[in-house]
Amino acid sequence: MNNLNLLTIIAEEVLAASIEKEILEMGAKGYTSSAVSGKGLHGLRDNQWEGENIKIETIVSDDSCKKILGHLQHKYFDRYAMIAFYHPVNVVRTNHFL
């Protein structure tokens, strides 16, 4: 059986490059990104002047997932508009992600 999670990070787009770099360093084998807009505690983020959000999805093992979440929480959470959540997923070719 495989223990993989889909970890989704939604954050200010200015952080895209660094987050993408960091999740790879922490064990993710890849990621998928797309531009999104949204609303949350930091208010509405839906235009290029004030900045929009990036949605980064990565399929990772439980360990990497914990590691990445810990890192994000420490480095970004209390200073940037950002959320993260995860849930288990079934994949084909598990080894692709480990």
Place this chain on the structure above:
Amino acid sequence: MNNLNLLTIIAEEVLAASIEKEILEMGAKGYTSSAVSGKGLHGLRDNQWEGENIKIETIVSDDSCKKILGHLQHKYFDRYAMIAFYHPVNVVRTNHFL
């Protein structure tokens, strides 16, 4: 433990503003939106002339989830191209969403 769901709504883009307003009124603390195209019972929706879709994702408690789904079903489902689905997710900072 936390009981949060990721509720995803895919609907005609003309409904974006009202749905976003309404889910906040029904307890959601935020949402994330992106433009998507797609196909379903109402046919292909992939160009601006005939209209495309908006994908609205919101992390909500069980109660809000039920409430929102009930509202959507009553107000939109039988008259618009629209689907909605949800599943439990794990988050960091649960209070962020309650």
Place this chain on the structure above:
Amino acid sequence: MNNLNLLTIIAEEVLAASIEKEILEMGAKGYTSSAVSGKGLHGLRDNQWEGENIKIETIVSDDSCKKILGHLQHKYFDRYAMIAFYHPVNVVRTNHFL
């Protein structure tokens, strides 16, 4: 109770049309697509010159899910940049998807 999965396929955009056609032939009642960029075993895919990715999401029964995954694996997996994963979801109006 309903047994529906959200099957997500992320693949080279050149494959979009054929994959969309094929999943409908294999029992999916609809799909939702959006343009994404990403990184994986086949390297960075984030510009139009080298090609980006399409993300295709479809809510399908267990059977269709298996069938589609088998097909993708046979036809595309070892020759294209592509991943696929799925997890159960709760929907309103199950019949909409069967």
Place this chain on the structure above:
Amino acid sequence: MLTSILSPMVLAFLLGIIASRVKSDLKFPDSLYQSLTIYLLIAIGMKGGYKLSLATFSEVWQPSLVAIGLCCTIPLWTYWLMRRAGKFDVPNAAALAAHYGSVSAVTFSAALAFHDTLKIPYEGFMPSMLAMMEIPAILIGILLARINAPSPNGETQVPLKEIARELLAGKSSLLLIGFLIIGFLVGNTGWDQVAPLFDVPFKGVLTLFLLEAGLVAGRKLSDLRKGGAFLIGFGILFPILHAIIGIYLGRLAGLSIGGATILGILASSASYIAAPAACRVALPEANPSYYLTSALAITFPFNIMLGLPLYHEIAKLIFN
């Protein structure tokens, strides 16, 4: 005459249709379509406003009355015909009334280009007619639906005043009216500053837009079945009828043959920017495949390719 059919705009539209029939992968990015729409609305409004500032009130008030009159009455008989002859239910008849009472900015632009090509003069303030004729018909259409049928499942409806506000604040009328006023205020100095972007390349941008329009119209041709023979007949004959009335009244209102023809084209054209969005929200029970197919796949192509020269000939008859 041939030069008008062999114009880059018409041919680009044809190419678009062909492209979609041969299943080309040619697709305009959404944001290009949106940008072109913004450009066209600004360009039309700006130039119209500037020309309006050069016109006298006495020239403008009669054509304006006729324009308003047309877009308020067309929905009425359209609705009536759709119910009786078309056997459409209330919401669909009302939606079609709204679309055909309102106007198409692109058909209008093609008409201007058509007259420029043939060097036929027309009143420069015609875009103000376009701006006036866009919204009333849509409101009347929605009103017709509300009068003739109670809200579906006894549900609270969007109040008409709110709909009117949304229509006025809607991008198409906001840009048209807004830049009509701007064009009116800026005078020569201002116009000269923006003409290189909003006037000089206009026909080229229109060619681009019509290529995209052809791509969509071509795809919707396959939906014609859904519409059926009646809708096809309606989508061609009604515009001709409206054009004749428009040209005739235009002449009575003192417009030149060019201006009258353009007023006729406004009457005959069907909206596909403001009307569909409004109907989707206010008349959700109406089936888009009826009004979109007839407006986009029947009336629009007919007007662009055959309507323009035809109406021009009709105008010649009416003016002699």
Place this chain on the structure above:
Amino acid sequence: MLTSILSPMVLAFLLGIIASRVKSDLKFPDSLYQSLTIYLLIAIGMKGGYKLSLATFSEVWQPSLVAIGLCCTIPLWTYWLMRRAGKFDVPNAAALAAHYGSVSAVTFSAALAFHDTLKIPYEGFMPSMLAMMEIPAILIGILLARINAPSPNGETQVPLKEIARELLAGKSSLLLIGFLIIGFLVGNTGWDQVAPLFDVPFKGVLTLFLLEAGLVAGRKLSDLRKGGAFLIGFGILFPILHAIIGIYLGRLAGLSIGGATILGILASSASYIAAPAACRVALPEANPSYYLTSALAITFPFNIMLGLPLYHEIAKLIFN
């Protein structure tokens, strides 16, 4: 004078504000905004470089010194005032210093258009001043924060050198400086090749951009409360002060009245492309709703609509 307030650019900006107040659904696609930004930066740089190639070093070096001097000192007193009078904490004071020390390419463009409209000549090489003034102030702002406050939770900070690199490689300075050099090198032949795209329709594109700017500024007006009276006063009075200093020093540096006014406008304008992005990364503790609101919703509109004519009058006084 009226022609300057009734210019298409100013009116388009107003229309944008109105549109957002009436909750219009008008929205520029993100990629249109990004494309317009790229266009403006290239066009400004290219023309500035070309004009620079026609200027002599002796004309340029004094204004350049003044420009550098301005953008290095403005952040200092801005920071000081924000801390003392504004009671802002270190990061927010530093962020505001960075924004007001840096410059706005669009305000600059509007100033050029303003002078063209009034047929007031100015030094063609002014865009090089724009390019010089963009980055230093941002670095100084960030530096001020680092000197005056240790990293929040004793965390490793982005080294200043890295920030400087990112700023220089950032799209706005890369395009401005890059095309300044290109414009400088290509000479007449090259300039004639690109002028039809980057010069002729420039004011039209600027009109389009200001419409979009108005849409955003209009929305942020609601955030003024957050900023409070002090920020409003600051956002209006400080730019005036900086403009006066800029015009005065510009005159000393031998600039014409037009050039001096434009230097004043550069001093008075606040950045909203390079600075916000840099501050978000380097000063995350600073609250964007302070610097964005004052730069976008107060200073920018004030400069575009009232500042330009006001500074022009002030320049007249200073030059006589």
Place this chain on the structure above:
Amino acid sequence: MLTSILSPMVLAFLLGIIASRVKSDLKFPDSLYQSLTIYLLIAIGMKGGYKLSLATFSEVWQPSLVAIGLCCTIPLWTYWLMRRAGKFDVPNAAALAAHYGSVSAVTFSAALAFHDTLKIPYEGFMPSMLAMMEIPAILIGILLARINAPSPNGETQVPLKEIARELLAGKSSLLLIGFLIIGFLVGNTGWDQVAPLFDVPFKGVLTLFLLEAGLVAGRKLSDLRKGGAFLIGFGILFPILHAIIGIYLGRLAGLSIGGATILGILASSASYIAAPAACRVALPEANPSYYLTSALAITFPFNIMLGLPLYHEIAKLIFN
């Protein structure tokens, strides 16, 4: 000569490369890239068709034969060389054959700009050569793969006829050929209507496009290793060889020195719009990092920056 290397297009391309090397955050939105591509293809086709309508058949038929001949034979020896000298497997050799047999619309445009700058006349109908040379080579490349290797895991392949259809309906050939025909039909009136958009600002748009091209080429420079010395040598020497052949045959076919040079450039250029997409679908076993790197990161930059002046000198030798 210098003016050709210091042209805005070449310098913008260089700036793009620099930007990506210094890791600038400058990025063109996807839809801007797509819009620029659509614009260039339409503009090239339209003007080519218009000029073609001014040419006589006797001028055109010989160059056409040569063009067809070139794009049908180049893939053959390219494939052969790749297999023998390059030790590439069948799919990769075939893919490279397809890319180098086909043509690059942007290199072609840069070549026109180059000749305009140096005021060297050339046959106006050259774009029809571009249109003819795009597809055949791609089909031949794919055919070579199918003949020389059975489908990988005995799988059903896309039938060649289907591939041919997809290529013809593909956006690049559809726009090129479609607007060649449109340009041919519309005559002076039509051309004058669209020239302000599709001709006048052309070089400016090309400059914009080459900036974006530089951004991508710069990033792919890092992939050169993957390609290896052989690919680099091939990506430079082969284009030169093809250019010489093209220029020589062009002269035999009665082209002017300008026209012959442009035919040579067509022969030497490698496709990166039609070919990559087709190969990805029809030759999935071919590794894009080979053909994309050599086409985008080696041949394209070489042709734009050094190839054009070099081929011009070669042409002078051949013509004397």
